[in-house]
Amino acid sequence: MMRSDKLGYNAPIEVYDHKYYRYADPDFSITELPMSQNDYDKLAEAVDMLRQYADFDAFTELSDVIGRLQDTLAIAKSERAPIVDFERNSNLMGLKFLNPLYNYIANRQTITVSYQPFNNPKPKDWTVWPYLPKEYRNRWFLFCTRTTDHRLFNLALDRMKAVTPNRDIAFEDDKHFDPSTFFKDVIGVTKTRSTPLVTVRFVANREQAPYIETKPVHSSQMVLERNEEDGSVLFQCRVVLNFEFYALMLSYGSGVKIVSPKCAVKTIRKMLNEAAEQYNSQNNL
The missing domain is CATH 3.30.70 (Alpha-Beta Plaits)
Incomplete structure (x- = not known):
């Protein structure tokens, strides 16, 4: 098996004294083998997909790993164009809030959002309990509950002006908001609890x-x-x-x-x- 390419080794193994095995090339080592084409292709596909998480600080360590993998791949093979592509809009406003929102949700932190709808001349502050960032057609929305009336709604990240922690109001869960069921009957993101x-x-x-x-x-x-x-x-x-x-x-x-x-x-x-x-x-x- 090690002599063949079934394991990717193609090891130059020979028999001597009719009972011992050794490498014909004493400098050969399976730990120093170049990647096979199949290994390279699979790893390159994985790197292309993992790059989609680069917007989140929570995956900073993963980004470092991806960078090292890309360097390794570049050395192992000549550069090639990605064979898997995801729809992205790097110029979309509000992407800078993804990382803070992720951390606020993970830490169960009440937040105040300075928010300016398109029809308002000035932004307004909303104090909310954040639950879920959701992407729809390459735009991001935050599903949250307003602390004043416990109303569930969503805020578009591209209309946020600032997001800050609010330590005066304790975080509360919304027991009625279950993403696994809430979005089953909706196209997009616009929905309230009373939407028929x-x-x-x-x-x-x-x-x-x-x-x-x-x-x-x-x-x-x-x-x-x-x-x-x-x-x-x-x-x-x-x-x-x-x-x-x-x-x-x-x-x-x-x-x-x-x-x-x-x-x-x-x-x-x-x-x-x-x-x-x-x-x-x-x-x-």
Whole structure:
């Protein structure tokens, strides 16, 4: 086995005196073998994936390990382009708060966030108990509970101006917030405890149906009916109706039509009419 390449050794082992084994090359050592191509490829893939954690200070030691691995790989083989790529936006505002928020959550620390929504001219301070940073479409949101009224909501990191510890108010857990179940019926991040769950049915045309079937809009999605004549498919899913849901439906353009519930049909019709009106305006060329 050691003579073969099954273990990656290809050791130059020879027999002498009909009963002893030794390396034909006395300087040979299995501890000084170069990496096999398979070892290199697997390690390079792992490094590419581990680099995604570089934004967190909690993984500083891991970043050092990754740096050393990259150096080793560069020496062992010529540089190559990554073969696995993750969607990232390094220019996204608010990423600097990821590390402090992670530490505040880990240490169960009440915090005060200076927060400025897009429609507010000045930031406002919110004192909250932080629970979970969540990423959606390459943007980060902090799920937290406001200390004044115990209301659960999320804050976008790109609208945070400052985050500081608040040691005057003791940290409290939210026993009703369980991430493993809270996000099961939501597309995106917009949801409150009182947001109702509804059954949505929508029709996708021949062009869009295969994409939606292979990449479901939600884990609850199912096929209700296939139209053999025009190739359209009737889908159903159980979700909360929020901004992200409507944005996703609108992204399919004329390829998708919501048929129920009536409130969703009414909302999407209003949004489409307003969009069409912008192009029908006489001010447009």
